[in-house]
Amino acid sequence: MISLFQNEWLMLITGLVVGSIFGSFLNVCAHRIPKGKSIISPRSLCPNCDQPIPWINNIPFFTWFFQRGRARCCDFKIPIRYIAMEISSAIVFGYFFYQFSLHNDLGLTLSGCLLGWILLAVIVIDAENMIIPDRLSMGGALAGVIFSILFPSIHGYGMLLVPEGRIISGLESVLGLLIGSSLLFWIGVSAEKILGREALGMGDIKLLGCIGAFCGWQATIFVIFGGAFLGSLVSIPMLLIQSKKRKKSSVVTDEKEATAFGREIPFGPYLALATILYVVFLKEWIDPWFVKSFFFNDLS
């Protein structure tokens, strides 16, 4: 039984399959959560004509492939982001399942999959609706604290299996939650004073709390600056193009368009992207920059 879990290929494939199912569920959530609807019932409906979808026509990826990107009920062209989300979720789960075969660390795999799934959902929902639902940000923050108590290995306390390890790991999670969200809160209110308008939403602040609860305070500092960097990489060229267009038409018709920065460009997706980069590629390189856990140094 244990050797099954140590087979990298088997774990990778299992992760890809489980991830694509969760990716399909993610699409349901991205469609329903912003409208305040239940994500459990009713069962899967066509996003276009609201007809129930039989399970055989609702198999991640394959359905899309065999129906050539169209819904069977109403010939609705399924948006490419549906399939993009199934594939992204499959990759995230595949990666963390694969990690399990290498490190045998259940906490790392479960929390990685959960956080990855939440971040992907935030990317779609915030990009489309300019909101980050509390169910994801606050629910995620709570889950981060609970996972940290259950699996101290998340915060690098794998050796301390005694209750002390759980308490320290839980405290580190709460510390990450508080440092992350309060830091972004103060950046937000300072920017608001300087710019004279709202620069950050409460949703971004709560999301960074969730990221801190899972990844610790070190991650939140990287994610704020990494997210801002990624955001400006994308948004500055976009704003330049917009202002060029506006100069051509020479009349500002849309009040909203005149004050685009910060309001029309959601920050959440970039925070989420920076977190994924941190967890998958950059953690080993960034963490030594901070003194690991300055409060509990002698215990680790």
Ligand SMILES: [Zn+2]
């Ligand atoms: Zn339909």
